Amino acid sequence: MSGPTVHIVDDDAGIRDALSWLLASRGLAAVEWPSGEAILAALPLEDCACIILDVRMMGSSGPEVFDQLRARGCLAPVIFLTGHADVPVAVHALKAGAFDFIEKPFNDNQIVDVVLAAMATHAARQADAAQRRDLSDRLAALSPRETEVMRLMLTGSLNKQIADTLGIAVRTVEVHRSRILTKMGVRTAMELAHALSASPDPVG
Template sequence: MPNPGGTAPRPALSLPGRGRRHGVSRRPSLPRHPGYSPRERGMSSVVHIVDDEEVIRDALAFLLASRGVPARGWASGEAFLAAQPLEDCACIILDVRMEDLSGPEVFERLKAQGTPPPVIFLTGHADVPVAVQALKAGAFDFVEKPFSDNDIVDLALKAIAARAAAAAKDAARRDLWARQATLSAREVEVMRLILTGALNKQIADTLGIAMRTVEVHRSRVLAKMGVRNAIELAALLAADDKREGWGG
């Protein structure tokens, strides 16, 4: 039957097997989620594909682009490491087996330079134990070949979202620390007592100051910390898992 839109359906993409590796098969993609594009979310947007077979790099770049995710391919781990394209890197899809450096070797070098973007390993059945070890070493996940386009792209988007969430959490933590740094020594003392649930009179007695002075300090603490009351203050500081002791 003729296509109502007047365009013949595009044939499914099928990549051949690769000897020691499995090929990539394509099935129809799920509809694009309205919020999927990293650029729409303000995330670092480029997924870097490190694989020594061009057909795999091109296929993955096409699949990612079809979901609004720009990608760049690298023919070797050495080329990727030499270019250091991490500033805009949202995620790395990294083949386990390559001619020069293996995927795990590239991953270890990235870790030696700091905290790398999320890394997803591509692995054949025989390499699954290697990929599992990479997970234990901090990789985001691995995909066993053959894989579907939906699986690999959805996993990449999940990794991108996780990286963005971690970045947002770090930014919020830095902002919180900056607010704490504006508190005077006395305001810190008052804040600690507020967090224990002490009332103004109890704080005044503990610190040997007037209740009116406590009220002024409490007001300044809440204003500087950007909260309206002691409950919000406690919730704000409880979310900061890098510092302890504010309540003691």
């Protein structure tokens, strides 16, 4: 397993090589792709920490490739390169979630800085995503009934009220509650709320 890698997508071999050498000189591993189709065919990329994407290429354009990458679950930050002053394209790309949009010819130090920043945010997002996955997995492990009880718990309902709402005995709610806390890996209802507070709301 190689380390975090920068993926360069450009139909101009000269640009690709220049970028590769530049990044290599700063100790960054890079992989080159001659077209959007090429990188899309290689998905999923295990070690993808950042993608540099030319806007105008033979075959699919940069924005088209970007959309495809996102559609296929690739969440790595994308840095666009363009040789043409195309403001609408830049605006659209950034609003769609691109990390940056840089005009050619680019400044070596500038692009390295942007790549480093992109890789940093990607690392942060990875850590975040790992926690979310863990949480999702635990939530998925709950039975339907347990999920239902949990939702009521989180609104602050007492066991008695939950039992009343669901038409079951308090004791049953207690059992569910206990199982929920065990499965979710927490010891109190407060910890559960705390753990779930970072989540957008996979429950409701």
